[in-house]
Amino acid sequence: MFAYYFQLGLRSLRRNPILTALMVMAIGFGVAASMTTYSVFRATSNNPIPQKSSQLFAVQIDNWGPEDNDKGEPASSLNYTDSIALMKAHKAKRQTALYPVGLAAVPADANLLPFRTNGYAVYGDAFPMFDMPFLYGGGWSSAEDDGHAAVVVIARSINDKLFNGANSVGREINLDGHNYRVTGVLDSWDPKPLFFDPVNTSGFDDPVDLFIPFTRAIELKMSTNGNNNCNKNPGDGWDAWLHSECIWAQFWVEAPSKADVDTYRQFLQGYAAEQQRAGRFHWAPNVRTRDVMDWLDHQNVVPAESKISLLVAMGFLLICLVNTVGLLLAKFMRRAPEIGVRRALGASRREIYGQFLIEAGTVGLAGGLLGLLLTGLGVFGVSLVFDPKIARLATLDASLVALTMLVAVLATVLAAFYPTWRAAQVQPAWQLKSN
Amino acid sequence: MQIKPILSALRQHKAGTVLIAMQIALTLAIVCNALFIIQQRLAHLSEPSGIDETHLFVVENQWVGKPSPDQLDAQIRADLSALRQLSSVQDASVSNSYPLHGGGWDDGLKLKPDQANATTEAAIYFADEHMLATLGLKLIAGRNFRADEIGHMGIRDALAPPVIVITKALAEKLFPSVDGHANAALGKTVYLMSNRTTIIGIVDQLQSQSVARWAADFAHRSVLVPLRLVSPQGTYYLIQAKPGQLDAAMHAAEPTLLAQSRKRVISDKDGLLSFAEVRAHAYDSDYGMAVLMGIVCVVLLAITAAGIVGLTSFWVGQRRRQIGVRRALGATRRDILSYFMTENLLISSGGALLGVLLAVTMNLWLVIRFEMQHLSLLYVFIGVAILLLLGQCAVLAPAMRAAQVSPVEATRTV
Numbered sequence: 001m002f003a004y005y006f007q008l009g010l011r012s013l014r015r016n017p018i019l020t021a022l023m024v025m026a027i028g029f030g031v032a033a034s035m036t037t038y039s040v041f042r043a044t045s046n047n048p049i050p051q052k053s054s055q056l057f058a059v060q061i062d063n064w065g066p067e068d069n070d071k072g073e074p075a076s077s078l079n080y081t082d083s084i085a086l087m088k089a090h091k092a093k094r095q096t097a098l099y100p101v102g103l104a105a106v107p108a109d110a111n112l113l114p115f116r117t118n119g120y121a122v123y124g125d126a127f128p129m130f131d132m133p134f135l136y137g138g139g140w141s142s143a144e145d146d147g148h149a150a151v152v153v154i155a156r157s158i159n160d161k162l163f164n165g166a167n168s169v170g171r172e173i174n175l176d177g178h179n180y181r182v183t184g185v186l187d188s189w190d191p192k193p194l195f196f197d198p199v200n201t202s203g204f205d206d207p208v209d210l211f212i213p214f215t216r217a218i219e220l221k222m223s224t225n226g227n228n229n230c231n232k233n234p235g236d237g238w239d240a241w242l243h244s245e246c247i248w249a250q251f252w253v254e255a256p257s258k259a260d261v262d263t264y265r266q267f268l269q270g271y272a273a274e275q276q277r278a279g280r281f282h283w284a285p286n287v288r289t290r291d292v293m294d295w296l297d298h299q300n301v302v303p304a305e306s307k308i309s310l311l312v313a314m315g316f317l318l319i320c321l322v323n324t325v326g327l328l329l330a331k332f333m334r335r336a337p338e339i340g341v342r343r344a345l346g347a348s349r350r351e352i353y354g355q356f357l358i359e360a361g362t363v364g365l366a367g368g369l370l371g372l373l374l375t376g377l378g379v380f381g382v383s384l385v386f387d388p389k390i391a392r393l394a395t396l397d398a399s400l401v402a403l404t405m406l407v408a409v410l411a412t413v414l415a416a417f418y419p420t421w422r423a424a425q426v427q428p429a430w431q432l433k434s435n
Numbered sequence: 436m437q438i439k440p441i442l443s444a445l446r447q448h449k450a451g452t453v454l455i456a457m458q459i460a461l462t463l464a465i466v467c468n469a470l471f472i473i474q475q476r477l478a479h480l481s482e483p484s485g486i487d488e489t490h491l492f493v494v495e496n497q498w499v500g501k502p503s504p505d506q507l508d509a510q511i512r513a514d515l516s517a518l519r520q521l522s523s524v525q526d527a528s529v530s531n532s533y534p535l536h537g538g539g540w541d542d543g544l545k546l547k548p549d550q551a552n553a554t555t556e557a558a559i560y561f562a563d564e565h566m567l568a569t570l571g572l573k574l575i576a577g578r579n580f581r582a583d584e585i586g587h588m589g590i591r592d593a594l595a596p597p598v599i600v601i602t603k604a605l606a607e608k609l610f611p612s613v614d615g616h617a618n619a620a621l622g623k624t625v626y627l628m629s630n631r632t633t634i635i636g637i638v639d640q641l642q643s644q645s646v647a648r649w650a651a652d653f654a655h656r657s658v659l660v661p662l663r664l665v666s667p668q669g670t671y672y673l674i675q676a677k678p679g680q681l682d683a684a685m686h687a688a689e690p691t692l693l694a695q696s697r698k699r700v701i702s703d704k705d706g707l708l709s710f711a712e713v714r715a716h717a718y719d720s721d722y723g724m725a726v727l728m729g730i731v732c733v734v735l736l737a738i739t740a741a742g743i744v745g746l747t748s749f750w751v752g753q754r755r756r757q758i759g760v761r762r763a764l765g766a767t768r769r770d771i772l773s774y775f776m777t778e779n780l781l782i783s784s785g786g787a788l789l790g791v792l793l794a795v796t797m798n799l800w801l802v803i804r805f806e807m808q809h810l811s812l813l814y815v816f817i818g819v820a821i822l823l824l825l826g827q828c829a830v831l832a833p834a835m836r837a838a839q840v841s842p843v844e845a846t847r848t849v
Contacts, residue, residue: 018745019745019748022741022742022744022745025738025741026738026741026742029734029738030738033731033734067551102497102668102669104497104498104499104500104700106499113693113697113700114499114698114699114700115700115702116497116700116702176499176500176501176667177499177500177501220501223590223591223666223668225668227538233593233628233629233630234591234593235593236591236592236593237591237592238591240591241591303720304805305720305723305724307804307805308472308724308801308805309724309727312465312468312469312728312731313731315461315464315465315797316465316731316734316735318461319458319461319462319465319735319738319739320738322454322457322458322461322742323458323738323739323741323742325454326451326454326455326458326742326745326746327742327745327746329450329451329454329746329749330451330745330746330748330749333749333753334749334752384726385723385724385726385727386720386723387719387720387723388719418450422450
């Protein structure tokens with residue numbers, strides 16, 4: 001019976017071509033608009049490290065107090081004093097302070113010009129913490145952290161550029177006039193959004209090129225390449241700045257279980273209380289630990305544009321569906337005499353339901369196909385509307401294709417319930433009489 | 436035209452009536468808000484920067500190695516004099532950032548050293564005596580920096596310029612005067628990061644480094660400090676080309692700088708940007724949003740119109756006999772036409788009424804959720820007018836077909 005109704009549905013599509021075309025277009029446009037904007041939303045609200053996102057926590061400590069903090073919320077970065085204190089305390093399974101550094105790589109060949117790299121100063125724990133995949137070698141040890149060692153982990157792209165893709169572990173590269181020994185080469189690794197530093201990036205900037213030890217970067221007096229915020233005049237010179245309350249470092253800990261997180265939060269409370277007792281903080285402890293998704297949400301990584309356009313597109317789809325309800329009603333009620341005849345010949349209401357819902361399904365299918373085509377165009381054209389860095393991430397993959405078809409068919413069938421109910425209410429006697 | 440018979444006829448078509456009204460209401464809600472978003476974004480991106488952008492370009496220069504502050508300062512001065520000597524270049528200057536760049540330095544300004552909270556935040560631009568000419572800034576009071584006033588500082592040194600030049604917007608914020616003259620600020624002392632400084636000049640307009648929301652509070656409040664920032668992280672050369680010679684100047688800049696020294700990085704990707712590119716990049720999300728909302732409006736209106744055409748055609752088909760009867764009883768074609776037009780106007784007005792409520796609700800939600808501004812009533816009126824007109828246009832074709840129904844139809848049984 002399904003196949004027969006499906007065939008009837010297809011035939012009926014051809015019977016009122018204009019009405020059908022209107023419905024198919026409405027569904028096609030509605031679905032395409034919502035799927036295109038959804039593809040962007042999906043990319044920006046992506047979980048970049050699903051296997052560990054609930055075990056990694058960004059740490060916030062309020063070192064500015066109620067006068068300078070953001071309505072009671074601690075700032076998004078830490079100062080040097082707190083970062084180092086937390087590193088020394090070593091209370092989590094793994095932990096790292098980090099900040100962006102902009103180093104120029106100087107190729108050995110003097111004919112080649114130096115180039116800019118996008119780097120991070122981190123502790124050795126960062127590599128296992130963030131699940132970074134290595135092509136060659138590995139990260140550095142905590143002894144090398146303590147010894148301010150001149151070591152570096154480079155991305156595959158840098159290895160290709162400087163060493164033609166060969167295993168470069170143990171070889172040296174020159175960054176801003178200093179030599180660093182390569183301990184590892186990362187395989188392609190480009191989490192989007194860049195969860196460990198949405199504060200200094202939009203979350204969707206260029207991939208990270210290299211990592212050097214935090215301790216080494218401080219020894220060389222490398223200032224952050226990202227934001228530095230001061231609530232008070234830090235004074236003159238590097239040392240004054242380093243030991244000021246200016247904030248510029250991110251701090252991450254790995255806490256595998258709920259109990260570990262609670263323990264760590266208690267430790268942070270205790271640390272802040274200790275600072276209060278020592279007279280550095282004149283306010284009650286105000287600390288936060290946020291896991292990856294919570295942190296990305298707190299940092300508003302999903303652009304407002306993406307949210308608003310998804311919302312508008314959903315409204316658009318709703319209007320298209322209301323439109324479809326009306327057109328289906330017109331289409332079905334036009335066939336009242338036909339329904340009357342079928343009912344008189346013994347078809348139950350149930351069968352009328354079946355027939356018309358399947359017919360609506362075929363409309364949805366046709367709308368879905370058009371929607372798919374338009375979504376393809378939409379995803380292609382997303383770069384005209386959104387930042388190219390974000391637009392690049394919106395793709396039409398198998399799951400989006402399936403979702404597009406599903407939404408189209410489901411929405412149309414849903415829209416068909418009322419018109420179908422009306423069709424099933426047709427009184428056979430009345431229809432037969434009036435004709 | 437009598438409205439009563441239309442209303443009683445509509446009672447026979449409750450579902451269709453409600454559907455059209457709902458569609459109009461929802462469309463109105465979205466179109467009003469979309470038009471408002473378009474207007475907001477366009478207003479944002481057409482804000483003047485206060486600088487002469489046509490022949491301006493920017494070189495982002497990162498230093499290699501760690502030259503000492505004095506070495507770096509000497510290098511920057513040599514670079515600038517080489518750039519200024521280029522035949523295609525009008526003038527050149529150096530800074531830590533520039534308007535629309537996205538990031539930069541901002542600090543609080545205080546009127547008294549012991550003041551708890553800053554009077555206002557302001558964008559800090561490092562500048563030399565060529566900055567005003569390079570950016571084409573209009574000095575409205577006081578004077579420019581003299582060459583001998585320009586010093587240099589490292590990124591972690593204290594920012595303590597003895598004199599500053601500020602924008603009119605900042606002057607008015609710091610020293611509001613009764614007659615609206617910015618001159619009131621001239622010669623006054625203010626505190627920049629608790630360091631005492633004197634205002635020696637006021638320029639008409641200079642936008643801050645970011646057009647994002649976080650910088651909106653101090654959008655045009657800028658300070659020029661007579662310092663070259665010697666930071667290994669980077670230096671921005673701002674270069675004003677001679678009229679018509681922007682391309683030539685942009686081509687010449689990088690080789691000229693590399694001839695001075697090769698210990699620098701000028702990125703292939705964004706090391707060299709014309710100000711038109713800077714502007715496009717700063718506002719790409721605003722522009723994109725305006726385009727997207729425009730497309731949404733057009734498609735939405737088309738779909739709503741199509742829906743009205745579809746349902747009205749169905750009604751006309753259903754009522755052919757009744758129309759025939761009316762015609763046979765003496766109604767003119769005009770009467771039939773105006774019947775359907777009035778019917779649509781009634782339904783649309785009902786929908787529009789509900790739509791206004793929805794539009795305002797949706798806007799309130801956007802205000803709370805995304806800190807958008809309150810919808811101005813003008814956009815609601817425009818939206819209502821568009822939708823009523825759209826309904827009338829959409830109903831015209833089916834109504835005209837209805838008017839063509841001949842009185843003979845009344846006698847047909849099928």
